[in-house]
Amino acid sequence: MRYSKQREEILKIIRNTNVHPTADWVYEQVRKTIPNISLGTVYRNLNQLVAAELILSIKDNTVVRYDGNVNPHNHFKCLRCGNVYDVEIPENDFIPQINRIGAHRVTNVRLELEGICADCVQKEKLN
Amino acid sequence: MRYSKQREEILKIIRNTNVHPTADWVYEQVRKTIPNISLGTVYRNLNQLVAAELILSIKDNTVVRYDGNVNPHNHFKCLRCGNVYDVEIPENDFIPQINRIGAHRVTNVRLELEGICADCVQKEKLN
DNA sequence: AATATTAATAGTAATCATTATTGTTATTGT
DNA sequence: ACAATAACAATAATGATTACTATTAATATT
Numbered sequence: 001m002r003y004s005k006q007r008e009e010i011l012k013i014i015r016n017t018n019v020h021p022t023a024d025w026v027y028e029q030v031r032k033t034i035p036n037i038s039l040g041t042v043y044r045n046l047n048q049l050v051a052a053e054l055i056l057s058i059k060d061n062t063v064v065r066y067d068g069n070v071n072p073h074n075h076f077k078c079l080r081c082g083n084v085y086d087v088e089i090p091e092n093d094f095i096p097q098i099n100r101i102g103a104h105r106v107t108n109v110r111l112e113l114e115g116i117c118a119d120c121v122q123k124e125k126l127n
Numbered sequence: 128m129r130y131s132k133q134r135e136e137i138l139k140i141i142r143n144t145n146v147h148p149t150a151d152w153v154y155e156q157v158r159k160t161i162p163n164i165s166l167g168t169v170y171r172n173l174n175q176l177v178a179a180e181l182i183l184s185i186k187d188n189t190v191v192r193y194d195g196n197v198n199p200h201n202h203f204k205c206l207r208c209g210n211v212y213d214v215e216i217p218e219n220d221f222i223p224q225i226n227r228i229g230a231h232r233v234t235n236v237r238l239e240l241e242g243i244c245a246d247c248v249q250k251e252k253l254n
Numbered sequence: 255a256a257t258a259t260t261a262a263t264a265g266t267a268a269t270c271a272t273t274a275t276t277g278t279t280a281t282t283g284t
Numbered sequence: 285a286c287a288a289t290a291a292c293a294a295t296a297a298t299g300a301t302t303a304c305t306a307t308t309a310a311t312a313t314t
Contacts, residue, residue, distance in 0.1 A: 118231055
């Protein structure tokens with residue numbers, strides 16, 4: 001993978017946010033510094049960065065979101081505001097029980113959490 | 128929701144399979160008995176059946192799959208053959224620890240499992 | 255440093271699952 | 285039987301993503 005300023009900028013943007021951006025959001029951001037970048041370039045580079053394991057991709061409904069935090073962790077989606085949060089869960093607590101599901105060999109466990117985030121819970125209390 | 132033979136047929140098809148079909152698969156099946164049914168009708172009815180909680184929808188990569196089993200359960204996807212299996216997990220074992228993730232209020236926990244299914248493990252041993 | 259090689263780019267067209275639209279048909283209440 | 289309207293078939297539109305093509309730029313080689 002040879003260097004390009006487009007890819008460097010895209011990686012920097014993803015590492016400097018915690019909003020789990022979509023390709024389109026990244027596109028809007030990177031256009032501020034590289035105005036004539038192509039949306040296709042953003043998609044291609046996001047895929048390359050995922051392949052190189054420099055970022056993670058998470059599927060949210062119909063869109064793909066990206067995450068600069070490559071440490072194993074899970075996600076919590078707020079059903080009210082739509083934000084996606086990183087959550088650390090001590091996987092050891094429940095993974096062992098999961099590895100023997102029937103006769104299937106489990107290699108990958110993803111926990112998807114939904115609910116109301118702390119901010120929205122707070123706002124709810126104010127009403 | 129008023130009656131239609133199209134919806135009845137779609138529901139029957141989903142209840143009589145365990146392949147977690149896509150909209151397109153359902154469309155091909157239902158065309159055997161209702162040849163001039165429209166793909167749009169299949170999509171609209173699948174959405175209505177999900178809203179009525181008569182079936183479940185599960186997202187698999189870029190497509191949506193449907194499941195006639197509405198009891199709480201999780202899914203295991205085989206990375207070799209692509210099949211999606213229902214798996215029953217005693218949720219009680221790990222859910223309690225999860226409900227207190229930070230200050231977020233968790234209402235929904237989905238566990239997505241991946242690996243090699245029993246059939247593929249078996250085939251692997253034969254080689 | 256100049257040149258050759260080819261990955262990466264910008265711009266745009268194509269794809270694919272899904273949803274929306276429109277005119278017609280079928281179900282249900284009166 | 286008839287009116288009201290949910291559901292239909294057919295098809296157009298949408299939106300996220302990928303593919304294509306000619307051009308540009310990063311790295312290797314002389």
